Amino acid sequence: MNRYPQGLVLRRRETILRIVDAEAIHSQEALAERLAEKGYNVAQPTLSRDLRELGLAKAPGGYTRPGAMPPVGKAERTAELDRVLREFLLSAVAAGTIVVVRTPPAGAHPVARALDEAPPREVVGTIAGDDTIFLATTSASAAQRLAKRLTRTEAA
Numbered sequence: 001m002n003r004y005p006q007g008l009v010l011r012r013r014e015t016i017l018r019i020v021d022a023e024a025i026h027s028q029e030a031l032a033e034r035l036a037e038k039g040y041n042v043a044q045p046t047l048s049r050d051l052r053e054l055g056l057a058k059a060p061g062g063y064t065r066p067g068a069m070p071p072v073g074k075a076e077r078t079a080e081l082d083r084v085l086r087e088f089l090l091s092a093v094a095a096g097t098i099v100v101v102r103t104p105p106a107g108a109h110p111v112a113r114a115l116d117e118a119p120p121r122e123v124v125g126t127i128a129g130d131d132t133i134f135l136a137t138t139s140a141s142a143a144q145r146l147a148k149r150l151t152r153t154e155a156a
Contacts, residue, residue, distance in 0.1 A: 012040045013050055017065075024062035031063065077118035084114045085150060092150035094143035101133040101150065108133050122146045 015038055016031065025031045028047050035042055042050070056063045088107035093100050103111055112128035115135065119126075122142035127134045137143040 009050075012042065013054055015040060016050055016054060016056075020056060020063045020065070026062045074118070077114070081114040081118040084110050089150060092147040094140070094147040097137050097140050097143050099135040099137060099143050099147045099150070101135060103131050103133070105131050107131060120146055120149065 012035070015035065019025060019031065019034050019038075023034075025034065028044060028051070031051075032042060032044070032047055035047075051063065054065075056065060088103040088111050090102040090104065091100075092102075101108075101111060108128040108131050112126050112133050115123065115133070116126055122137040122139075122145060123135050124138055125136040127136075135143075135146065137146055
């Protein structure tokens, strides 16, 4: 019988995916340590089951999703964010605690993905459509700062 509530299992597994997507994890022990830092204390059999259920594979660069690119460093993710902003950003306007980002049609996805992979510290959530992205921020002043920073990056 599973001693973990289903919601906890899903949150833990989402955390595992975020960890292995963000950094090279070479062992279950290292993954267990990273999970413990985030408040998830798991036994080795549970971690093995999570890895199997998530379809993660151990590769030379660490655990990875099948067919996924190897983990990319922060500098590369930031450079990619700068590149997609220069390519796709039409405008970024603060509206309360939300920043509304406009792109050409079909441009919202690459920008939102780059923002999710190199999130500015003010961003607490991202929703993207076809040509519009809503970035939830921590405060109205954070939204103002973020909108200015995004438009500065685009102009660079």
